[in-house]
Amino acid sequence: MEFIGFTYVTNFLENTLKDAMFEVVDEANRLFADWGLRVRFIYLDSLTLEPGYLINVKTPEGTVRLYPLEVLVDFLDYRLKVELEKDDEIAMNKILGLISFPLASRNRYFDFYESFLGFQAERLGRRIMVLSMRPFESDVLRMTLRTLENPHVEEEVKRLARxxxxxxxxxxxxxxxxxxxxxxxxxxxxxxxxxxxxxxxPATMEEWDSRPAVFCDSCMEKLNESLGSFTL
Ligand SMILES: [Zn+2]
Ligand SMILES: [Zn+2]
Incomplete structure (x- = not known):
């Protein structure tokens, strides 16, 4: 069995979305088991970044404060290395970090396509994956979360919002x-x-919504092959 370390960045993450995120990672593990894939996520604790790492990123909608991808990749790689030093018997050379803010680089702002599909880097055989959950949140979802947090909103409105x-x-x-x-x-x-x-x-979120949550036969075959050949 091969393992993928899973962690998330706590900065900017609402509790409701955090709970949903854990349900999704559990669901991914359930699917891997159902499909007979020899891979599982293991949770490696969360990551909180100091405000000192924030950078100003110019976007078409104005300047926003974000943590740059370069910092995230460094932290995730370090996190994975620490884990491997604790236990070098475990078959794990990959880590996935979920973030709740848009992917941004010190050098340029990622366009929709890239920010949507995540980012991967390779460091001395270790694979670091960063995926932003932000593009998956609809405007309605964000509005509803804000409504529920607002103490001045009436209970009837909150019931509807829920x-x-x-x-x-x-x-x-x-x-x-x-x-x-x-x-x-x-x-x-x-x-x-x-x-x-x-x-x-996908080119749009509508297209993404229409994709099935499965690997086709050809992808599944390649995936199985690659999982079978894993050596530490
Ligand atoms: Zn892709
Ligand atoms: Zn496929």
Whole structure:
């Protein structure tokens, strides 16, 4: 069995979305088991970044304060190394870090396509994956969360908001699950694919919603091959 370290950055993450995130990672592990894939996520504790690492990023919507990808990759790689020093028997050379803010680099702002599909880096045989959950949150979801946090909103409005929230959360979880499966596919050498498959890259969020949360036969075969050949 091969393991992928899983962690998340606590900065800017609401509790409701954190709970949803854990449900999705559990669901990914359940699917791996159902599909007979010899891979599982293991949780490596969360990561909190100091405000000193924040940078100003110019976007088409104005300047925003974000943690740059370069810092995230360094932290995630360090986190993975610490884990491997604790136990070098475990078959694990990959880590996935989920973040709740848009992916940004010191050098340039990622466009929708890149920020949507995550980022991967290779360090001395270690694979570091960063996936932003931000593009999976609908405007309605964010509005509903803000409504529920507001102490001045009437109970009747909050009841309505909670109903909308549960629907929007399901959409969010479906998108995130597919995002995670897609990144795992890349981490094990899968390319994009044009079948009805989670490796089929979308141009819009509507397209992403229409993708099935599965690997097609051809991708599944490659995935199994690559998992079978893993040596530490
Ligand atoms: Zn991709
Ligand atoms: Zn495929």
């Amino acid at each position: 109903r909308i929230l549960s629907r929007e959360l399901e959409t969010f979880k479906g998108r995130l699950l597919k995002g995670i499966l897609h990144e795992v596919g890349h981490a094990f050498g899968l390319e994009h694919c044009s079948n009805p498959c989670v490796m089929n890259p």
